[in-house]
Amino acid sequence: MTPVIAIHNLHQFYGATEILKGINLTVAPGQVVGYIGPNGAGKSTTIKTLIGLLPDFQGEVSVLGLDLRTQAMDVKRRIGYVPENAVLYDLLTPTEYLRFVGQLYELDATLVDKKAADLLHLFDLTQHANNRMSTFSKGMRQKVLLISGLLHNPDLVFLDEPLSGLDANTVVLVKQIIRQLADSGKTVFYSSHIMDVVEKLSDRIIIINGGQIIADGTFAELQATRDTSLEQLFGRLTGNDTQTATAEAFIQALNQ
Amino acid sequence: MKTTTLWLIDRLPFLWRALGVNYPQLRAILGVKLTLDNRRPATAFQRWNQKETESNYSFYVSLGIYAFMGIFAAVMLALVPPPAIVPAGVFFFGYVMVICALTLINDFSSVILDTSDNQIMLFRPVDGRTTLIARIVHVVSYLFTLTLAISITGILVIGVRFGVGAGLLTLLLSLLTAILMVFITNVLYLGLMQFTSESKLRELINYVQIITAIVFYAGFQIMPRLIDKGSFAAQPFTWTWWHYLLPPYWSAGSLDMVINHRIDGPHLLVFGLITTMPFAGLWLMARVLAPAFNRKLGGLDAEANAPEQAVSAKSAIPASSLADRLGTWLSTSALERAAFSFVWHISDRDRQFKLRAYPQLGYGLAFVLFTTLTRRGIFESGSQGAATNHLLILYMGVLFMMAAMSLTAVSDQFKAAWVYTSAPVTRPGDLLAGRFKAVVVKLMLPYYTLLTAYVFYLKGPGVVLDVILAFVNSLALLLISEFFQKRSLPFSASQDALKRNMTARSFIILPVFGLIGFLHWGLTTYIPYGTIVALPVMAGFVWLLFRAFRQTAWGEIS
Numbered sequence: 001m002t003p004v005i006a007i008h009n010l011h012q013f014y015g016a017t018e019i020l021k022g023i024n025l026t027v028a029p030g031q032v033v034g035y036i037g038p039n040g041a042g043k044s045t046t047i048k049t050l051i052g053l054l055p056d057f058q059g060e061v062s063v064l065g066l067d068l069r070t071q072a073m074d075v076k077r078r079i080g081y082v083p084e085n086a087v088l089y090d091l092l093t094p095t096e097y098l099r100f101v102g103q104l105y106e107l108d109a110t111l112v113d114k115k116a117a118d119l120l121h122l123f124d125l126t127q128h129a130n131n132r133m134s135t136f137s138k139g140m141r142q143k144v145l146l147i148s149g150l151l152h153n154p155d156l157v158f159l160d161e162p163l164s165g166l167d168a169n170t171v172v173l174v175k176q177i178i179r180q181l182a183d184s185g186k187t188v189f190y191s192s193h194i195m196d197v198v199e200k201l202s203d204r205i206i207i208i209n210g211g212q213i214i215a216d217g218t219f220a221e222l223q224a225t226r227d228t229s230l231e232q233l234f235g236r237l238t239g240n241d242t243q244t245a246t247a248e249a250f251i252q253a254l255n256q
Numbered sequence: 257m258k259t260t261t262l263w264l265i266d267r268l269p270f271l272w273r274a275l276g277v278n279y280p281q282l283r284a285i286l287g288v289k290l291t292l293d294n295r296r297p298a299t300a301f302q303r304w305n306q307k308e309t310e311s312n313y314s315f316y317v318s319l320g321i322y323a324f325m326g327i328f329a330a331v332m333l334a335l336v337p338p339p340a341i342v343p344a345g346v347f348f349f350g351y352v353m354v355i356c357a358l359t360l361i362n363d364f365s366s367v368i369l370d371t372s373d374n375q376i377m378l379f380r381p382v383d384g385r386t387t388l389i390a391r392i393v394h395v396v397s398y399l400f401t402l403t404l405a406i407s408i409t410g411i412l413v414i415g416v417r418f419g420v421g422a423g424l425l426t427l428l429l430s431l432l433t434a435i436l437m438v439f440i441t442n443v444l445y446l447g448l449m450q451f452t453s454e455s456k457l458r459e460l461i462n463y464v465q466i467i468t469a470i471v472f473y474a475g476f477q478i479m480p481r482l483i484d485k486g487s488f489a490a491q492p493f494t495w496t497w498w499h500y501l502l503p504p505y506w507s508a509g510s511l512d513m514v515i516n517h518r519i520d521g522p523h524l525l526v527f528g529l530i531t532t533m534p535f536a537g538l539w540l541m542a543r544v545l546a547p548a549f550n551r552k553l554g555g556l557d558a559e560a561n562a563p564e565q566a567v568s569a570k571s572a573i574p575a576s577s578l579a580d581r582l583g584t585w586l587s588t589s590a591l592e593r594a595a596f597s598f599v600w601h602i603s604d605r606d607r608q609f610k611l612r613a614y615p616q617l618g619y620g621l622a623f624v625l626f627t628t629l630t631r632r633g634i635f636e637s638g639s640q641g642a643a644t645n646h647l648l649i650l651y652m653g654v655l656f657m658m659a660a661m662s663l664t665a666v667s668d669q670f671k672a673a674w675v676y677t678s679a680p681v682t683r684p685g686d687l688l689a690g691r692f693k694a695v696v697v698k699l700m701l702p703y704y705t706l707l708t709a710y711v712f713y714l715k716g717p718g719v720v721l722d723v724i725l726a727f728v729n730s731l732a733l734l735l736i737s738e739f740f741q742k743r744s745l746p747f748s749a750s751q752d753a754l755k756r757n758m759t760a761r762s763f764i765i766l767p768v769f770g771l772i773g774f775l776h777w778g779l780t781t782y783i784p785y786g787t788i789v790a791l792p793v794m795a796g797f798v799w800l801l802f803r804a805f806r807q808t809a810w811g812e813i814s
Contacts, residue, residue, distance in 0.1 A: 051379040055551065076381040087375040089288060091295040096288075103284030104380045132295070 002065045004029045004156050004187045005050065010059035012045050019045045021211035022059075027189065027204075029155075032182045034202030035191045038238050042211045043191040044084060047158050050189070051081045064156055077105065080154035082145050084161045084191075090133040094120055094144045097133065098151060105152040112151065119147045123170070138165035146174065157181060159190035163197060175201055199230040209238045258290040261397040275542040278386045285377070285390040290397070322355065322405040330410035334417070341515055345508025348410050352430050353504055355406050356399060356437040364395045388546040392538075396438055403434040418515045425514055429507040432534045436503055439537030446549050495522040506530035577601075579694075586693055591683060595690025599664050599746050600698055606747075608668055613660045617703060620656035624649050624710065646711040646719055647780070650726035651773045653700075653707050654733045658765070660699050661734060664691055665744035666751050673748035684745060685808035691746045692738070692805065696731070704730075721787040722780060728794045729772050735801040737765045742814035749814065 005027040012020040020042050027033055037043050048054050050063055052072040061068040063075045088097060095116060102112030120129050123143040133141060142165045150157065162178070163171050178188050178201060192198050198205060199219055207215040207222075215222055215237050222233055235241040265272075265283065272279045329351035332344035377387060407430040415423025499505040500522075509526035512518055541549075579600035580593075587593040603609050681687070708723050779786035 053374070053378050073381050073383060076379060079379075081379045083375055083379075085375075089292055089376065091292050092288065096291070100284055100288045101380070104281055104377065104382050106278075106280060106381075 001028060003027055003062075004031075004064055005189065006060075006062045007050075008060040010046075010049065010057055010061060012042070012049055012054060012057050014045075019211055020049070020057075023208075023211075023213060025206070025213065025216075027187060029187050030182055030185050031203045032178060032188045032201055033190070034198035034205045035189060035208065036193070036195070036198055036205065036234065037191075037208035041208045041238075043208060044160060046208070047081075047160055047189070047191060051079055051158055052076055077152075078155050080149040080152065080157040082149035082157075082159045082162055084164070088133065088141065088145060088148070090136070090141070093130045093132055094125060094147075095129050097144065098148055101148045101151055107152060115151060116147065119151070120144075123147065123173075139167055139170065142166055143170065154186070156187045156189065159188065161192055162190055163192065163194060171197075195229070195231040195234060205230070207234065207237055214238070257397065257401070258287070258294065261290060261393075262287060265393060272389075275389060275539060276385055277389045277542065278383065281382050281386050282390050282393070285382075285387065286393055286397075289390070289394050319401065319405045322402055323408055325355070326351075326406040326409045329406065330413050333410050334413045338418070338516060342505075342508045342512050345511045346502075346504045348407075348504075349429065349433055349507040350504040352403060352406055352433050353437060356403060356434050357441065359399065359402055360395070360437060360441045364398070384549070384551075385542050385546040388549055389538075389542055392438055392442070392541065396435065399434045399438065400431060403430050406430075414511070414515075422511070422515055425511060429510060429530060432530055433503060433507060435534035436530075436537060439534065439541060442541055442545070442549070443537075446545055449549070500525065500529070503530065503533075506533075582697060583690070583694075586697065587690060589683070589686045591681065591686035592690035592693070595687040595746050596694045599691050599694035602667070602747055603664065603694070603698060606667065609663055613663045613699070616656050616659045617699070620652060620703075621706065624652055624707065646715050647722065647726065647773060647777055649711055650704075650707055650723060651730070651769070651776075653703055654730045654769065657695070657700050657703070657730065657734055658737050661692075661695050661738070664695055664746055666749045667747035668751070670748055670750045673745060676745050676748065684810055684813055685806040687745050688738075688743055688808050688813075689802070689806040692735070692802070696734075700730070700734075721791070722776075725776060725779075725787050725791050725794065728791065728798055729776060731798045732794060732801060733765070733769055733772060735798065735805055736768060738805060739801075740764050743808055743812055744814055 003026045005025060007023050007025040010020055010023040011018065023042075023046060035043055035046065045054070049057050049061065050068070052068060052075055055069070055072065064078055066075050068075055089100075092100065095113070098116035098120075099109065099112055102109065102116070117126075117129065120126055123146075125140065125143060128136070128140065133144060136144070142162075146162065149159075159178075162174060166174060175197065178190070182188050182203070203218065205215070205217065205219055205222060206213055215233075219230060222230070232241070235243065262283065265286065269279065272282060329348050332347050333341075336344040373387065373391075404427075407426065411423050411426045411430070414426045495509075499509075506526040506529045509523050510530055513523035513527055577597075579597045583593040583596035583600070587596055603613070676684070676687070704723075704727055711719060711723060776787075776790075779790055
């Protein structure tokens with residue numbers, strides 16, 4: 001089976017700073033991959049490279065069997081992406097925005113309208129479908145963003161912090177959606193800071209730190225060394241398991 | 257606006273094919289952008305429940321101003337004898353060009369260099385060519401309207417004098433000039449992106465914008481003087497090689513060709529240049545420059561999000577800066593000091609602030625310089641006309657200071673002002689006082705020093721008392737103008753709030769401004785020792801005003 005993502009020795013720079021220091025990674029179809037790491041480890045950079053936002057990379061990257069350097073446009077057509085910081089044209093209504101996104105993918109307009117209406121309904125946004133998004137809460141925007149990233153029914157979905165701002169019920173719903181997307185043969189690649197979600201949802205967990213992959217496997221495999229939660233494991237692997245002591249020092253500094 | 261633009265681009269499928277643009281996507285992007293423009297200011301007005309149609313109000317006001325200024329550009333077209341149409345045309349099209357360039361640099365650079373689109377469109381299957389052309393068409397749709405406003409008088413004048421055909425040609429030439437300017441500004445930006453490190457680019461563009469704005473303004477002031485008065489004689493225009501390098505000559509030459517039926521080598525050449533160069537520019541942008549441009553823009557964005565590669569500080573305790581030391585020295589309370597350093601630092605670093613404030617000051621200097629130069633030319637030397645001049649120069653400064661002062665109240669990040677209300681601030685007047693002092697020390701003192709140097713150069717140091725009194729009076733005017741408006745804490749209001757405030761306030765403050773200037777002039781001219789007596793009185797007045805200003809309570813702050 002051809003891998004959905006094949007990365008060989010990926011290096012990425014911002015100016016002179018090396019952000020990704022040789023990433024090697026293969027992802028098979030139908031998997032939910034949780035991609036975690038501390039702030040500034042290179043999570044978003046990896047995802048942005050994979051979706052073709054940062055074309056000046058070193059190394060070999062193929063997505064859905066297509067070379068990212070030469071066939072970026074074909075890759076973009078078949079992947080979905082939901083960015084971390086909810087940027088959208090919030091002066092538009094959800095319907096208008098989704099129609100616009102549909103046009104960018106050159107989808108049939110009537111189909112897009114129908115699909116958008118159905119999806120908005122399923123996310124309880126029907127009554128807001130024709131209101132401007134500038135009045136929306138973060139969770140409502142996140143719902144529209146999720147729809148806009150999945151509207152063209154992509155084979156591979158990248159989600160950057162997909163659950164941020166959502167209320168508890170929607171979190172359960174989105175987790176179910178992610179699971180069922182993978183069960184239907186699609187691949188979901190997502191990053192998150194919420195460890196218990198990653199622990200429960202992912203078929204495979206990849207931990208990145210300082211631009212390099214430091215752990216890769218199912219939760220059971222990662223756990224094999226010692227029986228512990230992902231949170232503790234994460235802290236230990238990324239060299240940051242002194243939180244209790246740091247918290248004490250923090251309180252002391254406040255009391256100065 | 258939206259319907260017209262979309263109708264027009266629907267009529268040009270061949271152009272989009274030639275440029276290699278994905279037309280349905282282009283149309284979708286443009287449609288959304290124009291919709292956003294219609295709605296953008298509306299959000300700011302929603303509190304007053306005004307109709308959406310009023311959102312474009314300011315755009316129409318500026319159209320009116322452009323049309324009014326266009327009248328002056330067209331005067332020469334109306335007066336010169338037909339054979340001397342070239343110099344008049346050069347002036348007219350040069351004017352159109354300068355206004356286009358200024359508008360592009362000042363108002364539309366944010367549209368051309370917009371990176372917010374990246375996060376919405378870059379990961380979708382839209383190629384760089386289409387996004388760049390969409391951006392350009394978006395800008396051009398506004399630029400065409402403005403160009404039309406500037407050139408309408410000229411078009412009518414030509415149409416009436418030389419027939420409808422010539423009028424239509426003038427219209428066409430004006431629009432071509434606009435496209436050409438879009439191309440030139442884009443190339444300018446791209447050139448900058450090629451040759452500088454990306455992290456410094458935004459800063460650099462900022463300075464280039466300021467400098468270009470001033471140079472263009474100065475150039476426009478000088479242009480009429482460049483045109484030899486002799487060339488208005490009714491004799492055919494003689495072409496020299498450098499005329500072929502300047503686009504206004506291309507347009508003027510084409511006009512000459514049609515009006516005076518002068519079909520020869522040079523005229524055909526310039527006609528060819530003006531009709532092909534804008535499209536060649538578009539083609540070059542779409543085919544050659546677009547990928548580079550978008551990659552660089554993507555880089556800009558990435559750079560902005562990149563982890564800060566700051567000089568690793570040994571400790572998080574900030575080093576004491578000049579602003580902090582000045583603040584400690586000049587302020588009487590901690591709040592005042594806080595506002596002082598805050599305004600000082602942000603005015604150093606905020607790109608938007610610099611872009612709005614410094615060109616104002618530059619224009620001010622250019623204005624002073626050129627009006628006095630013209631005056632001197634007219635009145636020769638030492639006459640009555642020049643005698644009042646130095647007061648005018650000094651008081652003109654207040655206008656620009658008022659603009660700068662208002663700018664320290666607005667910010668794109670005005671929402672961050674929640675910190676003022678969540679903190680236990682009991683005396684907000686101290687924050688206002690700190691803001692005022694920072695503007696005076698940082699902007700007004702250097703600016704007045706420059707003005708003073710120029711005045712001394714003109715009149716000699718004998719006018720030193722006038723200079724001091726003018727400075728004190730300017731302080732008073734600045735404070736009075738603050739009293740006439742909703743007072744805002746540093747960087748706490750949105751840009752729209754400023755615009756609402758501006759017009760009304762100038763109507764109130766201008767008479768006061770005129771009165772004080774006039775009184776000063778009267779004092780100097782008719783009352784011996786008047787200035788010396790007035791000085792302590794005004795200084796006391798300023799002190800009282802400032803004290804009242806400092807006592808501003810929460811209720812008086814917007």
